[in-house]
Amino acid sequence: MPTDQSIINKARTEGRVLLSEIESKELLTDVGITVVQTRLAASREEAISIAEKFGLPAVLKIASPEITHKSDAGGVKVGLRTAAQVGEAYDDIMTAAKKSYPGKVISGVSVQKMCPAGIEVIMGMSRDAQFGPVLMFGLGGILIELLQDVSFRIVPLTKRDAREMIREIKSYPVLTGYRGRPAADVSKLEDMLLKISAFMENEQEIQELDLNPVFAYTDAAIAVDARIILREKFKSHD
């Protein structure tokens, strides 16, 4: 399936290489990857209406092409259980953002349903100078950075690659139900990796992609946050 060019074109026109969470998730949804639906709210009322439509509790995050660390300066509010809490969170985020980032473009607030906690995993893609798109898999949290407990595979992945790259990490037992905790449905993670691989196989404009975190459940896997970076100097026939 060809990538939705309108999102990429818009970013290019605006001179951006970083896609917003909402844009990134739209691209991923198009290629069949399950993401937590996220919409932009430009007003308090809109935030409440979106939150009610998706179902409470909700998560609100600052939406700005210029702010990457959203949780700094009160840019993220979680566990909002009522319409009133959503409205209040909207106002708080906007006030704090305007104060902390004067002069920066603030598009509004992104609204999504808060997912029940699952096992956090990370999936990502970067481009290798020799082999092109390479996928990464690891468990979320500090293990990735501290122990570099991650695995890599070159695109395109086979089913065997997806199966093996998940089982290769040392923390794999966490996914199989460590100490009586519920096990994750690993096949859903495999499917997600294969979909990213299929997406990236002919995709030329994306430089990096992070699905961080993905929540793995006993019967599903869903990308909670996503971020896409476009290639800096992309020529369509290089």
Place this chain on the structure above:
Amino acid sequence: MTESPGKQSPEKRVTDAMFYPNSVAVIGASSDSKKERNSGWVGRLLGTGFEGKIYPINPTAEEICGLKAYPSISSVPAEIDHAIVALSARIVPKVLEECINKGVKTVHVYTAGFAESGTEEGMKLQAKLGRLIHGSKTRMIGPNCLGIYCPKSGLAMNRRFSRESGPIGFLSQTGTGLMQLVSEANSRGLRFSKAVSFGNAVDLDAPDFLDYFASDEETKLILVYVEGIGKNGRRFFQTLRECNKVKPVVFLKGGMSESGAGVASSHTGSLAGSRQVWQALFRQTKVVAVQSFEEAIEQMVAFVHMAPAAGKRVGIIGRGGGIGVTTTDICEREGLAVPGFTTETREKLGKLTPPGGGSMVRNPVEVGLGKFGISEHYVETIGLVDADPNIDLTITFLDPEQYLEHIKDDWVEGAKKSLIEASKQVKKPLIVVFKPGTSAIVFEWTRQLQSACQKAGLPVYKSLETAIKAASKHIEYNEFKSSISCND
């Protein structure tokens, strides 16, 4: 010039004919015959047994090394299958154009000084070669490479290379990699079907040759030495993956520490270094990755001489005690198992043990191979271990220096006889490890034993560790191959 044939299918760019030319032109042969004979390509071809026509090309010479010389490739009144270009880089584009116009089938550009030099001029000259060759009917190997070694046709770059053909197809990015590995492999009794060093790969690239080797009937095993894949990385990866399903690929990557990932801002980008990506490639393709020239050779010995084992359970016949214990450790580290023998085997082995001899009937077993060297029970012991249903392969370890004072000069004859006899009896793989020791006599025995065992089709190693590592990877490859399903 004729019309461009359009884009050729990538699978058919390398052909059998490329390795078996009827005529070779050497463009840039020296007018000094003595010099050309010693260090030129005409001299090389005369020394490697090439039986086709050789046309030295030199603007002034009448005759070089007794062969009629021509001033240019276009003045040769015959078809040219293969041209070797050994001229300074600046003249190469013009000569390549002449070759294309002449209809030369393959041009091997030996000359260096192109993109690999890092100079702007080198880059420009290389780009020029690319523009000339793409779309033409001529195929080009190089520039900056040693080209083709084919023992059967005699097309070769070194007269010391064996003229015997064998099962190994070898793809080397660099000329030095090729020279080193072919000579080392030759000295271990390994023989090649074809080898090629492809250099800067402006036209023919690694995937083209891999494709060829995968379907080449003369090639049973493929050796690859690369330092980096400049372009066509994805195609290289995918071709390698397909290739390794058909024939084992022993893969040596030089320069694993180089950083090719560049600066990246995401998690994935910062963690995906060049080394990680190459390791991913090894895991995805399941090629037999090795880490040194030496390991490459030892691994090929296993592929050429060792029969496939049904599993990973090793029976060891050697000295007991510390050696036995550490050998077991090495096996387990390398993913092999050292199980106990069945009661039946233990009882039979026990009967061979002299009363009070103290020989071990556990695995590793030292029956038939005690402190006095090989006993009359040695071959029988190998047979019993081989027949044990708990065992998939046997390794026997000989260390004659340990009992040199108890044995006679004809010891090696006895050892050879025993091993050859055992090789005929065994139904499972048998690996011989022969420790060369430090004395001249044992060194000489090593040489003799190695060649005798090779003739008997037995793999011979100088260290247990090397043997176990090579055997383990051999078994792992075969397990992979039998596990391949259509979806993988």
